[in-house]
Amino acid sequence: MVKATQNILLASHGTIGAQAAEQKVFEMCASNAHITHLLVVPEFWKDMLGDDWLNNSVTRIQFENYLETELGQEVDQHIDRVHSRLEKLGICSTHKIVFGNPDKCLVNTCGLSEFDLIVMGSPRPKGTAGLRSRMTTKFTARQLTIPLLAVPHPNA
Amino acid sequence: MVYTKKSSALLIIGLILLAIWYLATTNILSPYIEHLGGTEYKYLAEITSLPLYFGIFSIVFGAWQWFGKQKEGSCDYYLSTLAGGMFILLITMLVRWFLAPEIAVISKSMGKIGATGKYLHDILGLNYVVLGILVGIIIVNFFKVPNWAQNGVRLSRLGLKTGVILLGTLYSAAELKNLGGLSIIMIGVFVLGSVGLVLWLGRRMRIPNSMGGVLSAGMGVCGVSATVAAAPVVQAKSVEIAYTIGTILLWGVACMFVFPIVGHLLNLSHLQFGAWAGTGILNSAQVAGAALAYQPDGIETLKVAEIFNITRVLILPIIVLWLAVWYVKREGNSSTQVNAGKVIFEKFPIFVLGFILLFGLSTTGIFSPANHYKGKYFGNTTATGFNKEDLLTLDEISLLKSELIKVQRQDRKQAFQKLLEHGKVASIDDDDTLRGLVNAKVLSKPANDILKKTHKAVRHTAKKIKVFRSWITWLFAFGLVGLGMQITVSAMRQAGGQPAIIGGIVGLIKAGFSLIVVILLISETI
Numbered sequence: 001m002v003k004a005t006q007n008i009l010l011a012s013h014g015t016i017g018a019q020a021a022e023q024k025v026f027e028m029c030a031s032n033a034h035i036t037h038l039l040v041v042p043e044f045w046k047d048m049l050g051d052d053w054l055n056n057s058v059t060r061i062q063f064e065n066y067l068e069t070e071l072g073q074e075v076d077q078h079i080d081r082v083h084s085r086l087e088k089l090g091i092c093s094t095h096k097i098v099f100g101n102p103d104k105c106l107v108n109t110c111g112l113s114e115f116d117l118i119v120m121g122s123p124r125p126k127g128t129a130g131l132r133s134r135m136t137t138k139f140t141a142r143q144l145t146i147p148l149l150a151v152p153h154p155n156a
Numbered sequence: 157m158v159y160t161k162k163s164s165a166l167l168i169i170g171l172i173l174l175a176i177w178y179l180a181t182t183n184i185l186s187p188y189i190e191h192l193g194g195t196e197y198k199y200l201a202e203i204t205s206l207p208l209y210f211g212i213f214s215i216v217f218g219a220w221q222w223f224g225k226q227k228e229g230s231c232d233y234y235l236s237t238l239a240g241g242m243f244i245l246l247i248t249m250l251v252r253w254f255l256a257p258e259i260a261v262i263s264k265s266m267g268k269i270g271a272t273g274k275y276l277h278d279i280l281g282l283n284y285v286v287l288g289i290l291v292g293i294i295i296v297n298f299f300k301v302p303n304w305a306q307n308g309v310r311l312s313r314l315g316l317k318t319g320v321i322l323l324g325t326l327y328s329a330a331e332l333k334n335l336g337g338l339s340i341i342m343i344g345v346f347v348l349g350s351v352g353l354v355l356w357l358g359r360r361m362r363i364p365n366s367m368g369g370v371l372s373a374g375m376g377v378c379g380v381s382a383t384v385a386a387a388p389v390v391q392a393k394s395v396e397i398a399y400t401i402g403t404i405l406l407w408g409v410a411c412m413f414v415f416p417i418v419g420h421l422l423n424l425s426h427l428q429f430g431a432w433a434g435t436g437i438l439n440s441a442q443v444a445g446a447a448l449a450y451q452p453d454g455i456e457t458l459k460v461a462e463i464f465n466i467t468r469v470l471i472l473p474i475i476v477l478w479l480a481v482w483y484v485k486r487e488g489n490s491s492t493q494v495n496a497g498k499v500i501f502e503k504f505p506i507f508v509l510g511f512i513l514l515f516g517l518s519t520t521g522i523f524s525p526a527n528h529y530k531g532k533y534f535g536n537t538t539a540t541g542f543n544k545e546d547l548l549t550l551d552e553i554s555l556l557k558s559e560l561i562k563v564q565r566q567d568r569k570q571a572f573q574k575l576l577e578h579g580k581v582a583s584i585d586d587d588d589t590l591r592g593l594v595n596a597k598v599l600s601k602p603a604n605d606i607l608k609k610t611h612k613a614v615r616h617t618a619k620k621i622k623v624f625r626s627w628i629t630w631l632f633a634f635g636l637v638g639l640g641m642q643i644t645v646s647a648m649r650q651a652g653g654q655p656a657i658i659g660g661i662v663g664l665i666k667a668g669f670s671l672i673v674v675i676l677l678i679s680e681t682i
Contacts, residue, residue: 042646043646044398044644044647048647050380050401050642050643050647051380051408051439051441051639051640051643052313052379052381052441053316053441054381054440054469054472055385056503056505058502059384059385059502059503062502063384063388066388067397070394071394
C-alpha cells in the first residue's frame with residue numbers, strides 16, 4: 001500500500017493507456033498526497049512540416065501557428081481534466097509541460113524533485129490506433145532510481 | 157537574437173573541400189579515379205574546380221563565423237544559413253563524385269541482371285540523387301542535424317524553387333503548350349478523382365470531416381505541401397495531421413524508389429515516366445527525386461515532371477478553397493465566411509511567376525539564338541562548333557559501308573551515303589533522317605552507336621543553356637539532399653489509423669491507373 005505522504009509523479013498525455021494510469025492515481029492516493037502531472041509534447045511534432053517545399057512562408061507560418069494552437073488547446077484540456085478531478089478528491093497537484101523525448105523528459109523530471117513513486121500507462125497493444133510516441137519502459141526503468149508503477153492498458 | 161552559431165564547422169568544411177581539390181589536381185586521387193571508371197569518370201572537370209571556389213568561400217566565411225563578432229539583424233540571419241548550406245553541398249559533392257560511382261562499380265562487378273540487360277544500380281535507380289536523399293535521411297535520423305546547420309537545411313527549399321525557376325529557360329513554347337495541356341488533363345482528372353475518392357471513402361468509413369478534408373488534399377494534390385496548406389482551413393485535429401503527414405511521407409519515400417524500378421522494367425520513355433511520376437507520386441518533393449533518379453544525367457524527365465508539379469501547385473489554392481467551402485457546409489457553420497480572394501492570394505506559389513518570367517525571356521532569344529530549338533542547334537563546321545576529332549574513322553566508315561545494304565528507303569540511303577562521303581552529317585535534314593534510321597533499328601547496334609555519335613557531333617547546346625542545365629541539376633540535387641534531412645522516421649512512424657488505409661487504397665489506385673493511362677495514351681515524344 002502506498003504511504004499517505006507520498007509525492008507522486010504522474011506521467012500522462014491523455015491516451016487511453018495514460019488515462020488508466022490517471023485512474024489508478026485517483027484510486028490509490030490519500031488526500032495529503034502531492035501529485036505532479038507531467039505532460040510531454042513529443043518532439044516528432046517539430047518534424048511535421050516534413051519535406052514541404054512548395055508552400056510560401058505565409059502558409060508555413062499559418063500551419064505552424066495553427067498546429068501550436070491546436071496542441072496547446074489539447075494540452076490545456078487534458079491538464080484541466082486531471083486537475084479538476086484531483087481537486088474534487090481534495091488532492092494537491094501541480095503540472096509540468098515539457099517538449100521533447102518522452103523517456104528523457106521523464107527521467108529529467110524525476111531528478112528535479114524527491115518523488116516517491118512514478119505512475120505511467122503501458123504501451124498500447126498492437127493494432128490499437130494511436131500516435132507512436134510512447135515511452136520505452138525498458139529504457140526508462142534502467143534510468144530511474146525510484147519505483148515505477150506501469151498500469152496495464154485497458155485493451156490488453 | 158543572434159542566429160549565427162559560433163562554430164568551426166564551416167571552416168572545417170572549407171578545408172575538406174580544399175583538400176579534395178588539392179588531391180584531385182595533384183593526381184593523388186588518380187588511382188581512385190581510375191578505379192571509379194578512368195576515362196568514363198564524368199566528374200573530373202567538376203572535382204578540379206568547384207571544391208576550390210566553394211572551399212575558399214567556406215574558409216573566409218567560416219573564419220568570420222568562428223572568430224568574428226556577430227550582431228543581430230537580417231544580415232546575421234541570412235549568413236547563419238551558410239554553414240548548413242555548405243554542409244548540404246559537401247554531402248551532395250561527396251555522393252555525386254565518390255559514393256554513387258563506387259556503387260556503380262560494385263554493381264557492374266556483379267554483372268547484368270538476368271533478361272533485363274541492366275545493372276542492379278540502374279534498375280534500382282541508385283544514382284547520386286537517390287543516394288543523396290538517403291544520406292540526408294540517415295543523417296537526420298541517426299546523427300541529427302547539428303545546431304549550426306539547422307538554418308541552412310531549411311534553405312534547401314530555396315534550391316528547389318530556384319531550380320524550377322531556371323527550368324523555365326529550357327522549354328520551347330510548343331513543348332510548354334503540349335506538356336501544359338497534358339498535365340492539366342492528367343492532374344485535373346487524377347487530382348479531382350483522388351480528392352473525391354478520399355472524401356467518399358471517408359464518408360463510408362465515418363471519419364470526421366476535418367480528417368477527410370486534410371487527407372483528401374494530401375492524397376490528391378501535392379502531399380505534405382497540400383496538407384500544410386489545408387490543415388488550418390479544415391480545422392484538422394493534431395492527430396489527424398500526424399496520421400496524414402506520416403502516411404504521405406512513408407508512401408512518398410517508397411514511391412521514389414519503386415517508381416524508377418517499374419519505369420526501367422517497363423522501358424518507359426522520359427516523357428512517359430515524367431508524366432507518370434508527376435501524376436502518381438503523392439508528394440511533390442519525391443516527384444522531383446524520382447524524375448532525377450530515372451534520368452540522373454539529363455533533365456528531360458525532370459522537365460516533364462516539374463510541369464506536372466507546377467500544375468499541381470497552381471491547382472492547390474483552388475482545392476484549398478473548395479475544401480474550405482466544403483468543410484463549412486458539412487459542419488453546418490453558416491456564420492463562417494470563406495474569403496476566396498484571401499485564400500487564393502495567400503496560397504499562390506510566387507516562384508511559378510519566376511518560372512514564367514524566365515520562360516518568357518528565353519522565347520525572346522536572350523539565352524540562345526532564336527533559330528535554336530530548346531537551346532540546341534545544328535553545326536557541322538569548325539566555326540559552328542564541330543570538332544575535327546569527331547569525323548568518322550576508317551574503321552567506322554568500313555563498318556557502316558558493310559551495312560548499307562540493309563537501308564531500303566531512298567531518303568535514308570541518300571543521307572547515309574552522304575555521311576560516308578563526308579565523314580560527318582551533311583545537313584540538318586540528313587540528321588533528322590539518320591535519327592529516324594537509328595530509331596527504326598534496321599542496323600546493328602555498333603552501327604547505330606556510330607550514327608548516334610555522328611548526331612551528337614553536329615548537335616550543340618548553346619553555352620548559356622548548358623550552364624543553366626548544369627545549375628539546375630546541382631540546385632535540385634542540393635535541394636533534395638536538404639529535404640532528405642527533413643524526413644524523419646519519427647514523423648513517418650505516425651502513419652496509421654484510417655488515413656493509412658484510405659491513403660493506401662487511393663495511392664495504389666492513383667499510381668496504377670495513371671500508369672495505364674500513360675502507357676496507353678502518351679507517345680514517346682511530344
